[in-house]
Amino acid sequence: xxxxEQSLFLSVRExxxxxxxxxxxxxSSTYLYxxxxxxxxxxxxxxxxxxxxxxxxxQRLTVLLNKKDKHLSLRIADTQTGDSAIYFxxxxxxxxxxxxxxxxxxxxxxP
Amino acid sequence: EPEVTQTPSHQVTQxxxxxxxxxxxxxxxxxxxxxxxxxxQKVEFLVSFYNNEIxxxxxxxxxxxxxxxxxGSNFTLKIRSTKLEDSAMYFCASSEQTGPEAFFGQGTRLxxx
Numbered sequence: 001x002x003x004x005e006q007s008l009f010l011s012v013r014e015x016x017x018x019x020x021x022x023x024x025x026x027x028s029s030t031y032l033y034x035x036x037x038x039x040x041x042x043x044x045x046x047x048x049x050x051x052x053x054x055x056x057x058x059q060r061l062t063v064l065l066n067k068k069d070k071h072l073s074l075r076i077a078d079t080q081t082g083d084s085a086i087y088f089x090x091x092x093x094x095x096x097x098x099x100x101x102x103x104x105x106x107x108x109x110x111p
Numbered sequence: 112e113p114e115v116t117q118t119p120s121h122q123v124t125q126x127x128x129x130x131x132x133x134x135x136x137x138x139x140x141x142x143x144x145x146x147x148x149x150x151x152q153k154v155e156f157l158v159s160f161y162n163n164e165i166x167x168x169x170x171x172x173x174x175x176x177x178x179x180x181x182x183g184s185n186f187t188l189k190i191r192s193t194k195l196e197d198s199a200m201y202f203c204a205s206s207e208q209t210g211p212e213a214f215f216g217q218g219t220r221l222x223x224x
Binding site for chain 2: 004030031033035040041042043044045048050088090092096097098099100101102103104
């Protein structure tokens with residue numbers, strides 16, 4: 001089946017940029033997503049990118065997609081302590097019937 | 112802002128008992144999903160539901176599980192004869208149409224003892 005992999009932890013200082021990486025195996029992926037999970041909360045949709053795009057920017061968030069290498073990244077500019085959370089990469093096929101998630105990257109932002 | 116709500120937030124049940132996890136999807140959404148996350152593992156797809164029937168289900172979603180939309184607002188997951196390994200966080204999600212945006216609830220933590 002489809003496999004989505006992420007590193008488990010990332011620690012940055014407040015004000016720095018964070019880059020969270022994800023790799024996936026399914027070449028038929030249609031959309032790729034980033035979800036954020038704060039403690040005790042659900043999965044919040046942050047952003048998504050269509051597979052024929054290579055970049056999407058939304059305020060402090062920049063998503064880069066390298067389809068050849070099946071690599072997705074999320075860059076958070078000017079990281080704040082409120083950005084501390086678990087970030088999940090996910091992908092879906094053309095029918096959107098199901099999402100495949102990575103294990104999540106726990107971002108720790110130090111003041 | 113509309114959101115998917117799940118109740119209860121935490122449920123403890125005895126092994127062998129039946130549980131019903133409840134979800135209220137966003138009101139104009141037509142596609143509904145259940146996912147689960149066992150502690151330390153990935154979020155896994157269980158089932159998708161559209162037009163009052165299951166669209167797709169995973170291997171996990173066996174006869175022990177069932178879903179229902181009993182009225183115009185609720186979407187439920189029933190787990191019969193719970194096992195210890197059913198302990199997990201269960202997430203409900205909904206989307207307006209098939210992709211690309213699916214919105215998740217805050218989850219129900221199920222603990223089977």
